Amino acid sequence: xxxxxxxxxxxxxxxxxxxxxxxxxxxxxxxxxxxxxxxxxxxxxxxxxxxxxxxxxxxxxxxxxxxxxxxxxxxxxxxxxxxxxxxxxxxxxxxxxxxxxxxxxxxxxxxxxxxxxxxxxxxxxxxxxxxxxxxxxxxxxxxxxxxxxxxxxxxxxxxxxxxxxxxxxxxxxxxxxxxxxxxxxxxxxxxxxxxxxxxxxxxxxxxxxxxxxxxxxxxxxxxxxxxxxxxxxxxxxxxxxxxxxxxxxxxxxxxxxxxxxxxxxxxxxxxxxxxxxxxxxxxxxxxxxxxxxxxxxxxxxxxxxxxxxxxxxxxxxxxxxxxxxxxxxxxxxxxxxxxxxxxxxxxxxxxxxxxxxxxxxxxxxxxxxxxxxxxxxxxxxxxxxxxxxxxxxxxx
Amino acid sequence: xxxxxxxxxxxxxxxxxxxxxxxxxxxxxxxxxxxxxxxxxxxxxxxxxxxxxxxxxxxxxxxxxxxxxxxxxxxxxxxxxxxxxxxxxxxxxxxxxxxxxxxxxxxxxxxxxxxxxxxxxxxxxxxxxxxxxxxxxxxxxxxxxxxxxxxx
Numbered sequence: 001x002x003x004x005x006x007x008x009x010x011x012x013x014x015x016x017x018x019x020x021x022x023x024x025x026x027x028x029x030x031x032x033x034x035x036x037x038x039x040x041x042x043x044x045x046x047x048x049x050x051x052x053x054x055x056x057x058x059x060x061x062x063x064x065x066x067x068x069x070x071x072x073x074x075x076x077x078x079x080x081x082x083x084x085x086x087x088x089x090x091x092x093x094x095x096x097x098x099x100x101x102x103x104x105x106x107x108x109x110x111x112x113x114x115x116x117x118x119x120x121x122x123x124x125x126x127x128x129x130x131x132x133x134x135x136x137x138x139x140x141x142x143x144x145x146x147x148x149x150x151x152x153x154x155x156x157x158x159x160x161x162x163x164x165x166x167x168x169x170x171x172x173x174x175x176x177x178x179x180x181x182x183x184x185x186x187x188x189x190x191x192x193x194x195x196x197x198x199x200x201x202x203x204x205x206x207x208x209x210x211x212x213x214x215x216x217x218x219x220x221x222x223x224x225x226x227x228x229x230x231x232x233x234x235x236x237x238x239x240x241x242x243x244x245x246x247x248x249x250x251x252x253x254x255x256x257x258x259x260x261x262x263x264x265x266x267x268x269x270x271x272x273x274x275x276x277x278x279x280x281x282x283x284x285x286x287x288x289x290x291x292x293x294x295x296x297x298x299x300x301x302x303x304x305x306x307x308x309x310x311x312x313x314x315x316x317x318x319x320x321x322x323x324x325x326x327x328x329x330x331x332x333x334x335x336x337x338x339x340x341x342x343x344x345x346x347x348x349x350x351x352x353x354x355x356x357x358x359x360x361x362x363x364x365x366x367x368x369x370x371x372x373x374x375x376x377x378x379x380x381x382x383x384x385x386x387x388x389x390x391x392x393x394x395x396x
Numbered sequence: 397x398x399x400x401x402x403x404x405x406x407x408x409x410x411x412x413x414x415x416x417x418x419x420x421x422x423x424x425x426x427x428x429x430x431x432x433x434x435x436x437x438x439x440x441x442x443x444x445x446x447x448x449x450x451x452x453x454x455x456x457x458x459x460x461x462x463x464x465x466x467x468x469x470x471x472x473x474x475x476x477x478x479x480x481x482x483x484x485x486x487x488x489x490x491x492x493x494x495x496x497x498x499x500x501x502x503x504x505x506x507x508x509x510x511x512x513x514x515x516x517x518x519x520x521x522x523x524x525x526x527x528x529x530x531x532x533x534x535x536x537x538x539x540x541x542x543x544x545x546x547x548x
Contacts (some may be wrong), residue, residue, distance in 0.1 A: 055448065055464035056485065086444040088466055093449040095456040100526060104532050104546075110540045118536040171526070176454045189452020197457040201447065213452060214459035221450075221461050253413070256464065258446050260482055265405070268412035269446070269466055270484025278454060299450045299461055315452075 005356045023068050026357055037061040047071055048271075048301025051343060052078030053203075053222040055272050055301050072224075077345050092257040092266060096276050096299075099252035100171040103303075105227050107246040108280060114174040117321040119251060120303075138326035172206045177248040178278045178295055187280070192322075209335045216338060217311075221299060223341030231317075231331045239329035240317040244296065247280040251303050277301045277308035281316050284323055294323060410501050410515045414494040415483045417518045418525075425514045426493050435496050438478065441472035441488035467491040477502035 024031065038045055038061035048060040052075045060078060067073035089352040103119025106112050118124075181187035191197075191213065199214035207219065220228065235242060255275050259266040277298035285291030296316025298308035313331075330336050340346060397535045404412075430488070447464040452459055468482045469491040479499025501510050 049460065053462035055462060057487075059465065078505070082445060082463060085465070087443075087463075088444045088446050088449045088462070088468065091464075092477075093447050096450070096454050100529070102529070103536075105538075116538045116540070117533050118538050119533055171530075175448075178453065179455060189456065190451070191456030193452075193457035195457060199449070199457070199459045201460050203460075203463075204446070214457060216449070217452060217459040218461070221459075255416075256446070256448060256484060258482055260464070260468070260480070262470075265408060266410055266514045267415070268480060269415045269482040271416055272448070272449075272464060272484070294462060295453055297453050301462060308490075326522075359465060 005358070019208050023066070032065060034058060034061040034065055037064050043303060043344065044069075046080060046144075046300070046304050047225060047307070048074045049301040050304050050307060051075045051222055051224065052076050052082070060076075073349050076219065076344050076347065088260070089258065091269075092259070094254045094256065094272075094274065095252060096250065096274065097173050097176060098171055099174070099250055099274070099276075100271075101174065101252040102273075104174065104248070105246075105250075105317060106177050106248045108248075109177060112177060112248075113180070114172075148314065155316060160374055171252075173248075176278060178280065181247075181280070186292055188284075188294055190295070190297070199226040209338075210321075211334055213315075215317070216334065217297065217299075217315060219338045219341055220311045220314055222341035223311070223312065224346070225304070226249045226345075227341055227343070228310035228314055229306060230339060232313035232327065235313050235317050235331050240331045241325075242281045242294070242313075244279040244281050244313055244316065244318055247278045247291055247295070249275070249277045249305060249308065251275045251305070275300050275304050275308045277305070277312045279309070279312040279316055293314060294319070407498070407502070410511070411481070411494070411498055413515050413519045413522070414481065414497055416522060417490075417494075418521060419487060421521060422490065422493060422514075422518060424498065425517065429500075429513070430496070430508070433496065433500055434474040435471040435479070435499060436474075437469075437492075438472050439468070440470040441467050442490045443467045443486045443488070448483075469495040471495045471499055473499040473503065475499075475503050511547050 012191070029167075037056050039065065041061075044064055045057055045060045046061055048071055049055050049057065050062070051071075052060065052065070054060075054247060059081060060230060063074035063077040064071065067077060068344040101117055101119070101275040103121065104112075104114070104117045110116070123366070166245050178190070180363040182189065197214070199218070200212055202215060202218045202222075207215065209220070234240070237242070253271045253274070255268045255271050257266045258269050275298075279298075281294045281296060285294045294316065296312040296319070298313075298315065300308045300311070300312030314337060317329070318334050320327050325332070327333065443465055444467075446466045448461045449458045449465050450461040451457065464484055465481055465486050466484055467486055467490070468480070469488075470481075471479045471492070473479065473496075474507055477499045479495040479497065479502070480493045481494035481498060483494055495511065497514065501507055501515070
């Protein structure tokens with residue numbers, strides 16, 4: 001148990017000064033800006049937003065800078081920051097079939113309605129270091145082009161530039177691959193609960209077991225990527241038999257719709273980037289119904305593909321009980337997975353061991369000394385022999 | 397104009413365009429017109445959170461995915477129209493301008509010209525940006541061929 005301590009203020013102040021100095025590094029080298037982090041370390045920002053459970057690119061970039069690149073520390077900072085803000089309400093569920101895609105792939109069908117788009121991916125790269133990235137490139141002088149690569153934002157220019165552009169309509173609806181299988185009756189429905197089910201909220205109530213699917217998905221969405229990756233990997237290696245296919249992975253932007261109480265109608269308040277993964281898993285049937293594939297679902301903020309895939313694997317493995325499977329593996333144990341997935345909780349508990357535990361340890365120390373005394377008193381002879389041995393060894 | 401334009405009122409459409417607008421452009425476009433109006437602030441720009449929801453399996457029951465920062469603001473125009481804005485992020489001035497424009501657009505005598513000079517250009521700009529993005533992504537469209545396996 002941690003007991004509060006006093007004193008050490010000066011040393012703590014100085015340690016924090018030293019931390020600032022370390023964070024800045026060699027002052028001969030230009031300071032990194034949050035804009036650079038937000039634009040160029042995008043996947044770090046995406047991870048901090050996802051696991052920090054707060055979509056705000058510039059706040060995540062600031063947290064990464066402040067945390068010296070320690071992403072779990074950055075996630076901690078984001079979680080702390082969100083507690084200072086009021087909650088306006090809940091959005092309408094995002095419609096991922098209307099996503100403005102920047103990537104969409106399927107490992108189950110090569111010819112998908114809507115096509116496969118590789119988008120910006122590390123897949124199929126040779127994983128060789130690109131030495132030209134070691135040379136700094138100067139910033140482009142042009143304004144970041146919204147209008148193709150036009151650079152002016154003078155209002156008259158804006159009007160004339162875009163006057164001739166055809167207005168394009170909304171992104172076409174791209175059906176989910178798993179829903180295509182569903183139409184053939186080969187895939188189970190996306191969830192057992194109805195579409196208007198009111199989900200529970202982890203930020204408003206503590207986790208209790210057995211946890212509902214919506215609570216599990218919320219927990220997994222903010223869960224640690226490394227933890228979920230390892231557990232997902234374990235399911236593929238045979239710890240929970242549910243061989244997955246990546247039915248579909250899509251990355252892109254969706255509109256967020258929110259209905260403010262005072263307005264009484266829903267409005268679009270902006271767009272966010274999401275990554276979605278739908279896994280197809282082994283089928284299940286009964287005497288009454290022909291077999292159907294089962295499914296697992298992953299959804300993250302930003303572009304977090306590995307995380308979305310792992311989440312989908314674990315969403316599926318945690319459905320073991322519901323699907324009548326034998327629970328034999330850690331990834332099927334809801335209490336184990338959900339209690340240990342949160343890296344802020346995990347790091348808080350592990351790292352608190354660094355804080356002074358003097359009182360606690362003193363009592364342990366007293367206990368072990370007393371046990372030694374009792375032991376010595378009970379068997380003086382054997383103890384004498386042991387002492388002789390020690391003296392003998394020391395002499396050598 | 398904006399996305400999902402089916403079944404949406406004109407106000408929902410302009411509010412969506414304003415919320416999603418490229419901020420420097422919106423600021424520039426409004427600056428030219430702002431002096432023609434007077435507003436009273438009802439609720440100063442305030443940043444808070446909206447919990448974003450997803451659906452299990454993409455189309456099933458809802459779940460809470462995570463929060464997003466949102467800034468809201470309410471103003472009243474001298475004509476008595478209340479303007480509201482909810483804008484993703486923490487840009488207070490963006491929320492203020494969006495609320496002012498929401499109020500101004502409710503004035504029927506001004507609505508037409510504001511739509512033409514501010515909302516439509518912003519909508520076209522967003523559409524053009526999307527089109528540009530789509531064209532780039534389309535270059536990565538892939539056709540895989542399945543090879544016949546070597547073994548019997």
